Amino acid sequence: MGRGITPLWRHRQREQFARAVEALPGDTDPAFADELAVVTLLREAAATSGPDEATRARMRERVLGASPSPPTKVDRRRPRSGAHGRLAVALVAALCLVFSLAGMSLLLSRDALPGDALYGVKRTAESASLGLTFGEESKGYKRLEFASARVSELEILVDRYRDAGGGPLGGYLTALADFDADAAAGSRVLAAFGSGSDRRALGSLRDWATSHTTRLGGLRGSLPVDAATRAGTSLDLLARIAQRAADLAARGQCATVTSGRFDQVGPVPATGDCVAPPVEPTTTSTTDLPAVPASPPATSGVPPTTAPAPPGAGTTPGVPPRTTEPTLPLPSLTVSITPPVQLPTLTLPSLPLPGLTG
Incomplete structure (x- = not known):
């Protein structure tokens, strides 16, 4: 049973026993x-x-006669280790919360459209990815990729608000403005790179501008009136980019490709006559010349002669006289003989040995 209330009579009984x-x-x-x-x-x-009185007296004297120990100093300050620990835990928790919220915002902003609350987070993430891209050519293509994403967002907005009268005008205008900024920046980078290093970048830039002219032109009729008017500026920009890439590619074989000036879409091509770059003269090394075969030794045109027969030759009946073969001149051969190297003579002193004389 649990502890209950003590009855009143129990209290009275305890008081009587105490008295x-x-x-x-x-x-x-x-x-x-x-x-x-x-x-x-x-x-x-x-x-x-218990102890008697004498024992108690001795115990009292021993206790009172002992030297008192110095009082220990008590630090009444509040320990700081606990406060620092709690502060560190709070900071770590706050950082984890911030990182988790940032990660969730990045994931949710991937599908954000112009005009949404997380569209700014999406653009910030794109800027961060551009900062982590190395190389001018790669950055130019990354800019064109962002511009293509803006056209895709316009297509999604048109499909979403097709039955609602066009949707918010601010979203369309924001997407078109961002498209122009990314397309112009990418064109400046790739046009400069293609006119100086790699001509293939100019062809890629021209093809991109042509394809997106087709996409944006087909989408223009479905935009609201004000957004359709603004889309005309973006189409003019794409036409300028395609023309600029073609003009720079046409002067690829000229000594002067650009005029040294830049505008919104990149370097301005030169307007002078196309003069081919001078060809540097090449020097031929003697080792590259073909080997001339050695001419055979010239033979004299003297016909073979018959040596006179010695005395007594031909006296033997039935034996014809002996003739000698023609003699050919032999080439002179010069042989150089190097005399042997004479080594120095070493003279060792005589050492006296025990048991030997002289």
């Missing part, structure tokens, strides 16, 4: 005779089993 214990030995209450007898025995045991 009986504190009363004089002669004033005992017969109702607590047994309990008072036990109390009396405990008092007598404490008096007989």
Whole structure:
């Protein structure tokens, strides 16, 4: 059973027992005779089993005669380790919360459209990705990729608000303005790169401008009136980009490709006559010349001669006289003989050995 309220009679009984214990030995209450007898025995045991007066005096003198220990200094300042720990935990929790919210915002902003609350977060993420892109050519293509995303957002807005009368005008205007900024920036980078290093960048820029002219032109009829008027500016920009890429590519074989000036879409092509760049003369090394075969030794046109027969030759009947073969001149051969190198003569002193004379 749980602890309940003590009855009133129990309180009264405890008070009576306490008064009986504190009363004089002669004033005992017969109702607590047994309990008072036990109390009396405990008092007598404490008096007989405890130390006597002499022992108590010695104990008192020993305690009082001992030198008091110096009081310990208690640092009442509040410990700071706990406060620093709680502050560090709070900062870590705050950072985790910020990172988690930023990650969720980035994930949710991937599908944000112009005019949405998270569209600014999406554009900030694109700027960060552009900062992590290395190389001028890669940055130019990244800009064109952003511009293509703006056209895709316009297509989504048209499909979403096709039955609602066009939707918010601010979203269309924002997408077109961002498209122009990214397309012009990408054109400036790729046109400069293509006119100086790689001509293929100019072809890619021209093809991109042509394809997006087709996309934006087909989408223009579905835009609101004001947005359709604004889309005309973007189409003019695409036409300028395509023409600029073609003009720079046409002067690819000229000594001067650009005029040194820049405008919104990139370097301005030169207007002078197309003069081919000078060809540097090439020097032919003697090692590249073909080897001339050595001419055979010239032979003399002297016909072979017959040596006169020695005396007595031909006296033998039936034996024809002996003829000698023609003699050909032999080429002179010069052989250089290097004399051997004469080594120096070393003379060792004689060492006297025991048992030997001389």
